[in-house]
Amino acid sequence: MTKNLKINTMKKVDYIIRADFLLTMEGGLEVIKDGAVAVSGSEIIEAGTFGEISKQHAADRILNGKDKVVFPGLINTHTHAAMVYFRGLADDLPLMEWLQNHIWPAEGKWMNEDFVSDAVELACLEMLKAGVTTYCDHYFFQNAAGKKMEHIGMRGVLGAGVIDFPFTGYAASAEDYFVNAENLIKNWKGHELLTPCVAPHAIYTCGPDNYKRANALSDKYNVPIHTHLAETEFEVAECQKRFGKTPVEYFESIGMLSERLSAAHCVWLTDNEIELLAKRNVGVAHCIESNMKLASGFAPVPKMLKAGVNVALGTDGAASNNDLSILGEMASAAKVHKAVSKDPTVIDGKTVLSMATINGANALGLGDKTGSIKAGKKADLVIADLNSPHLTPIYDIYSHIAYCMRPSDIETVMVNGKILVENGRTTTIDESDTIAKAREWQAKIRG
Template sequence: MDILVYDAMLLTLNDEGWIEKGCIFLKDNQIVYIGKGEPPEKYLQSAKKVIKATDKLVMPGLINAHNHAAMSLLRGLADDLPLDKWLHEYIFPAERALVNEEFVYWGTMLAGWEMLLSGTTCFADGYFCEDGAVRACMDLGIRAVLAQGVIDFPAPGVPDPKENIAQAKLFLQKWQGCSELIIPAVFTHAPYTCSAETLKQAKELTKAYETFLFIHVAETNWEVEQIKKEHGLTPVAYLHSLGILDENTIIIHANWLTEEEIKIIKDTGVGVVHNPESNLKLASGLCPVPRLLSQDIPVALGTDGPASNNNLDMFQEMDTAAKIHKGIQLDPTVMPAKSVLKMATTIPAQMFKLNTGRLKEGTLADIIILDPKQPHLFPLYDPYSHLVYAVHGADVETVIINGKIVLEERRPISFDTEIIKRHVLKIAEQVKQKVKQKMPV
C-alpha cells in the first residue's frame, strides 16, 4: 500500500535533522520521498492511504538491540536476586521444564505486541526454540534479528548439548531468506556457559551463513574472575584469543572492561549492546558507554529480556541510559539526548546492516508516529530532549514496518490480542504449577 503522511514534524536523524512541517511518501517497503511543506500533487493522487499528522511527530522506528522476547512469560517470576542465583535457581530450571516452540511463539507474540505499542519496529533476540520466534515475528509483522541459542548444557529443544551447533545450523538453513523481515543468527549464551570449541564452531557457522554471532560478555565481576581463573585472560581478551571477534560479532553488556579490551573492541570492529535497566536491576555493573563512544565504538541500546528489566519500552531505556552515566560520572554533559537516540536508531541499524534507522529516501519504511500534544510533551522546543527524557512508549500512535501499517491509533492491525491473551493465560497456569513443583521457595 502506498502511504502518504503529511503536515507532520519529521525527525529524520539525517543531515536534514528536523523538519517542522513536512511529508513522507512510502511505496512498497521503502521511503521514496521526504519533503518540506505541502505534499506534491502526484503523491496525494497516488496514495492509497493518507495520514494527516498535524502537529504529530514522525521518526524512524526504534531498534531494541538485545532481547529474549519469550521471557515475557517469565516476567516477575523471580526478582531482586543476584544474576547467578536468578539464572541457576529460577530461570534455567523454569526454562528446562516449560520452554518449547509454542511457549516461544506466544511469549514472542506477547513481547512483540508490547514492543509495537512502544514504538519498536525491529529487535534482536536470542533464545531457544527460536523457530517459534520466527513464526511470531512474521505474524506480528515486526522486523527482527533472531538468534538460536547455543549453550553447553541441556537446553529447551536441544536436550543433548553435543547437538547445539547442529541445531543452530538447521535453524539458519531453515530461515535464511525466508522473509524480508527476518535475519536468522546465532546466540552463544556466555563465555562461562560455552566451551572454547563451541564458541569457535558457532563463529565458523555464522561466517559460513554470513550472519551475526551474539554473546553475553563481561556481565558481572564474577564472570571476569571465573574466565581469568580458567583461561588466564579477561573475557573480551579471551574471546579475541579464540578469533571470534569481528564486525559481525555483537557483545552484550561489556560491563567490566579493561583498557586493553576497549582497544580490542575498537580494533576488531565488534558491536556492543548496552542494557542499563537489566544491569541495574541485577546489579551486574554498567558498560563504560561514554568511554566507548569517545573511541567511536558503536554502542546500541537493548532492554535485555522482559524477566530482567521488566519492560520493553525503549523510550524508558533511553531515559535511563542518558541519566545513569551522568550520575556515575558526575557530569551532565555525557550521553546527550541526541547521542542516546542514535543508540536506538542509526547505530543498531548499522550494526545489523539494515537500511533503516533514519528517514531518508531509499531506506526501508519503518516509521512511527507520536502525539506530542500530551501535557508531559507540551510545548515542544527540542524533539531530541522530549524523545529521550519525556516521551513514554504509550505516546506512540501508529507504527509502520516495511511499508505496512501494523499499529494504527494504538490498535494492532496484523494480529488478534484476545487470542494472545488467551494462550498466555494458559501458559501462565503451567508456569505456576511448575514453579510449585520444581522451583525453590
C-alpha cells in the same frame, strides 16, 4: 496546460506520512519541521519537508500528523522475547542465583515450541505498541518465533542459542545446538523481515570450542553472531581464572571479534578492551535497566562512544528488566551515565535516539535496511502523538523523546511499509486474545 504537465510528473506512492517534526536520524540529525515521508510498497521513496514531498508525490493515503513526530522505528538489540512469560517470576536476586535457581528451572520445565510461539506474540505486542520495529532475540525454538514474527510482520534477528550442556526438548548435546542453528539459517537466510543468527550464550556457559564453532558457522553463512559479554565482575574473574585474560581480550585471542558480532552488556571493560571493540567494529547492546536491576554495574558507555564503539540499546529479557521498552532504556541511559560520570554532557537526546535507531541497525548488520528514514531503506517508522501534558510545551523534540515520551504516546507503527499499529492498536495481533493466552500460561507456570 502547465497544470496538466505538472500533474503528470507526480509520482504515485502508497502513503505520505506528514508530521510537525520529522527526525530522519541521517546527516546532521536536523529536525525537519512540517516533514513528510513518501512510502511505496515496503520502501521509503523520499523524505523531506511536506512542501517538497507533496510537489512530487501523490498518495492514496496521507497520514496527517498535526502535533505529531515521526522517527525511525526503535531497535531492541538484545532481548529474550519469550521470557515475557517469566516477567516478575523472580525479582531482586543476584544474576547467578536468579539464573540457576529460578530462570533455568522454569525454562527447563516449560519451554517448548508452543510456549515460545505464544510468548513471542505477547513480546511483539508489547514492543510494537512501544515503537519497537526490530529486535534481536537470543533464545531457543527460533523457527517457532520466526513463524510468529513473520505472521505479525515484525522485523528481527533470530539468534539460535548455543550452550555446552543439554537442554531437554531442544538439544541433547552441543552438537544439536549447531544442527538447530544451521537449520534455522537455511530456513530464514534471505527472508525479507527475519535474519537468522548464531547466539552462543556466554563465556560461563559456552567453552572456546563452541564459541569458535559458532563463529565459523556465522562466517560460513555470513550471518550475525550475538552473545552476552563482560556482564558481571564474576564473569570477568572466572574468565581470568580459566583463560588468563579478560573477556574481550579472550574473545580477541580466539578470533571472535568482528563486525558480525554484537555483544550484550559489555559492563566490565578495560581501556584496551574498549579499543578492541572499536577497532573490530563490534556492536554493543547496552542494557542499562537489566544491568541496574541485576546490580551488574554501569557500562562505560561515554568512554565507548568517545572511542568510536557502536553502542546500541537493548532491554534484555522481561524477567530482568521487567519491560521491553526502548523508550525506557533511552531515558535511563541518558540519565544514569550523567550521574555515574558526574558529567551532564555525556549522552544527550540526539545521541540516545541514535543509539536506539541507527546504531542498533548497524550493530545487527541491518544498516542498509532500517535504522533511519532515507530513500531506499525499508519503511520502518513510528508516529508519536505530542498532545499530552508530559510532552508540552516543546522546545526540543529530541529532549522529549529522550526524557519524557512513553509507550502510550506511540500512535502508529509501520514495519516494511505495513501499518502494524494504528491509533495505538495492533493490526495483526488480537490484543485481548494474546493477553488471555498469557494468563493461561501464567496459571500453568504458577502451578
